[in-house]
Amino acid sequence: MSVVSLARLLSVATLAALAGVASFGAPGALAEGATAPKNRVVMQVSDNDPAKWNLALNNARNLQSDLGAKNIEIEIVAYGPGIGMLKAESVVGNRIGEALGNGVMVSACENTMHGQKLTKPDMLNGIGYVPAGVVEIMQKQQQGWAYLRP
Amino acid sequence: MSVVSLARLLSVATLAALAGVASFGAPGALAEGATAPKNRVVMQVSDNDPAKWNLALNNARNLQSDLGAKNIEIEIVAYGPGIGMLKAESVVGNRIGEALGNGVMVSACENTMHGQKLTKPDMLNGIGYVPAGVVEIMQKQQQGWAYLRP
Amino acid sequence: MSVVSLARLLSVATLAALAGVASFGAPGALAEGATAPKNRVVMQVSDNDPAKWNLALNNARNLQSDLGAKNIEIEIVAYGPGIGMLKAESVVGNRIGEALGNGVMVSACENTMHGQKLTKPDMLNGIGYVPAGVVEIMQKQQQGWAYLRP
Numbered sequence: 001m002s003v004v005s006l007a008r009l010l011s012v013a014t015l016a017a018l019a020g021v022a023s024f025g026a027p028g029a030l031a032e033g034a035t036a037p038k039n040r041v042v043m044q045v046s047d048n049d050p051a052k053w054n055l056a057l058n059n060a061r062n063l064q065s066d067l068g069a070k071n072i073e074i075e076i077v078a079y080g081p082g083i084g085m086l087k088a089e090s091v092v093g094n095r096i097g098e099a100l101g102n103g104v105m106v107s108a109c110e111n112t113m114h115g116q117k118l119t120k121p122d123m124l125n126g127i128g129y130v131p132a133g134v135v136e137i138m139q140k141q142q143q144g145w146a147y148l149r150p
Numbered sequence: 151m152s153v154v155s156l157a158r159l160l161s162v163a164t165l166a167a168l169a170g171v172a173s174f175g176a177p178g179a180l181a182e183g184a185t186a187p188k189n190r191v192v193m194q195v196s197d198n199d200p201a202k203w204n205l206a207l208n209n210a211r212n213l214q215s216d217l218g219a220k221n222i223e224i225e226i227v228a229y230g231p232g233i234g235m236l237k238a239e240s241v242v243g244n245r246i247g248e249a250l251g252n253g254v255m256v257s258a259c260e261n262t263m264h265g266q267k268l269t270k271p272d273m274l275n276g277i278g279y280v281p282a283g284v285v286e287i288m289q290k291q292q293q294g295w296a297y298l299r300p
Numbered sequence: 301m302s303v304v305s306l307a308r309l310l311s312v313a314t315l316a317a318l319a320g321v322a323s324f325g326a327p328g329a330l331a332e333g334a335t336a337p338k339n340r341v342v343m344q345v346s347d348n349d350p351a352k353w354n355l356a357l358n359n360a361r362n363l364q365s366d367l368g369a370k371n372i373e374i375e376i377v378a379y380g381p382g383i384g385m386l387k388a389e390s391v392v393g394n395r396i397g398e399a400l401g402n403g404v405m406v407s408a409c410e411n412t413m414h415g416q417k418l419t420k421p422d423m424l425n426g427i428g429y430v431p432a433g434v435v436e437i438m439q440k441q442q443q444g445w446a447y448l449r450p
Contacts, residue, residue, distance in 0.1 A: 041438050046205065046300060055346065055380050059434045062411050066432045080205050080300070111212050132216045134209045134298060138191050141296035146441035148434060149299050149449050150346060150380070196355065196450060230355050230450070261362050282366045284359045284448060288341050291446035299449050 039063075039072040042140040044149045046133075048081035053092045056085075056150040060104050069103055075140065079109030079133025083116060086124050093124055100126045109133030189213075189222040192290040194299045195232035196283075203235040203242045206300040210254050219253055225290065229259030229283025233266065236274050243274050250276045259283030339363075339372040342440040344449045345382035346433075353385045353392045356450040360404050369403055375440065379409030379433025383416065386424050393424050400426045409433030 041063060045056050060074050076099070078085045085092060086108045096106055107128045113119070120129070130136040141147050191213060195206050210224050226249070228235045235242060236258045246256055256277045263269070263279075270279070280286040291297050341363060345356050360374050376399070378385045385392060386408045396406055406427045413419070413429075420429070430436040441447050 039438060039442070041434075044299075051381070058380065062432050063434055063438070066411075066435050080208065081201075111216070132212050134191075134213055135216050137298060138189060138213070138296040142189070142294075144442075146438040147297055147447055148437060149344075194449075230358065231351075261366070282362050284341075284363050285366050287448060288339060288363070288446040292339070292444075297447055 038144075039067055040140070040143075040145040041072065041074050041148050042137055042145045043074065043076045044133075044137055044147070045076060045078040045082035045085050046080045046149075048084055050085075050091050052082075052150055053085040053090075054095070057092060057095045057099055059148060059150050060099055061102075064102060064104075073105070073145075074103075075105040075107060075136075075145075077107045077109065077130065077133045077136050079112045083108060083112045083118070086127055087118070088122055088124055090124060096124055097126065107133070107136060109136075189217055190290070190293075190295040191222065191224050191298050192287055192295045193224065193226045194283075194287055194297070195226060195228040195235050196230045196299075198231035198234055200235075200241050202232075202300055203240075204245070206235075207242060207245045207249055209298060209300050210249055211252075214252060214254075223255070223295075224253075225255040225257060225286075225295075227257045227259065227280065227283045227286050229262045233258060233262045233268070236277055237268070238272055238274055240274060246274055247276065257283070257286060259286075339367055340440070340443075340445040341372065341374050341448050342437055342445045343374065343376045344433075344437055344447070345376060345378040345385050346380045346449075348381035348384055350385075350391050352382075352450055353390075354395070356385075357392060357395045357399055359448060359450050360399055361402075364402060364404075373405070373445075374403075375405040375407060375436075375445075377407045377409065377430065377433045377436050379412045383408060383412045383418070386427055387418070388422055388424055390424060396424055397426065407433070407436060409436075 043056050043059065045053060056076055060076065063072050063074060084090060086096065086106065090096065100106055105128060106126075107130045108123055109132060110129050111132045113123075113129075137147070193206050193209065195203060206226055210226065213222050213224060234240060236246065236256065240246065250256055257280045258273055258277055259282060260279050261282045263273075287297070343356050343359065345353060356376055360376065363372050363374060384390060386396065386406065390396065400406055407430045408423055408427055409432060410429050411432045413423075437447070
């Protein structure tokens with residue numbers, strides 16, 4: 001951490017020295033400063049537990065109602081024992097439809113589906129798919145999304 | 151955040167422009183820019199539940215198989231009720247050995263061990279130790295690692 | 301970590317000294333450079349499970365004892381099925397009092413309270429309140445706090 005940060009500081013110094021432009025760089029910082037920070041949450045569902053599925057859906061609804069649906073991006077990622085949340089016969093199928101209608105992204109893990117011999121016709125309509133739920137959750141965090149495990 | 155980042159960039163740029171030290175380095179930052187960002191995940195195991203232990207190990211395996219083991223750093227931290235995952239008689243002892251062989255870091259919380267009167271001979275061979283699991287998990291996140299609680 | 305702070309402090313100091321603009325921006329960065337980096341953890345309690353409540357409180361205590369209570373900020377956010385942790389009759393009421401006395405922030409979700417027809421007189425003395433637990437947890441992460449779900 002300290003080495004990388006120091007190296008980053010030094011690299012900016014080098015670039016600035018070579019270019020000789022004190023106003024060089026910082027487009028990212030300027031862009032960041034120009035807009036409100038984006039609210040983004042990736043939610044993990046990995047339990048075979050309808051109470052957890054409902055809690056995740058409640059959390060998504062509360063985030064949208066408190067911040068305004070336009071002001072937050074939410075992705076629910078179901079994988080492992082949580083994949084049942086997104087099967088066609090899911091007890092929360094109706095609520096998933098509502099969440100999708102409200103702009104929540106809902107993603108099923110294809111690794112898990114493969115392991116459980118599930119194909120897209122076995123799943124709810126309208127959902128999305130990711131190759132690997134854990135990779136998706138990690139990458140979203142690395143892109144600055146907050147993490148929530150209901 | 152943006153103000154701080156901008157101020158930092160400007161201050162370094164000014165330092166470099168005024169000091170004119172073109173050979174000031176930056177190998178780290180250049181390397182960082184030249185390669186894909188590092189994937190790093192710290193996984194928390196704090197349940198006394200072999201199903202969760204297996205899910206954690208599955209998650210680690212999937213992360214490595216999807217991204218390539220060389221392209222991701224994974225640390226599994228077991229603490230509290232999860233410490234049983236790493237005891238010598240653990241039902242997932244064999245899988246822990248495999249994970250270690252594949253380059254996954256596996257760390258036991260010494261705070262928990264002390265509380266349960268466990269010493270290193272009580273634990274699986276080859277694992278690592280951290281003074282406090284929760285401190286480790288916090289610090290890794292502060293160093294940019296993603297967090298996953300299977 | 302100290303290297304980063306030092307580099308940041310030096311760069312900002314150099315900027316100010318050479319450019320002679322002591323009043324230019326970056327007061328945040330100066331303040332940041334002048335103190336140790338802050339350890340900050342937001343802990344989620346969303347299970348109706350006293351074992352999880354005790355684990356959360358153990359985690360908070362360990363973080364404070366390992367790092368020094370002055371060197372870490374901890375907020376425990378209880379919401380959904382976890383709200384019982386903070387009711388007046390909570391089985392961990394005594395420990396909550398201790399945690400508050402040690403500087404841990406403890407916050408109840410008003411969304412959850414409303415849904416369960418709970419009002420402040422139903423809750424433990426001394427705790428704090430947030431409009432929505434999930435929003436609090438998301439925002440803290442976006443401000444750089446680590447996340448822990450015991």
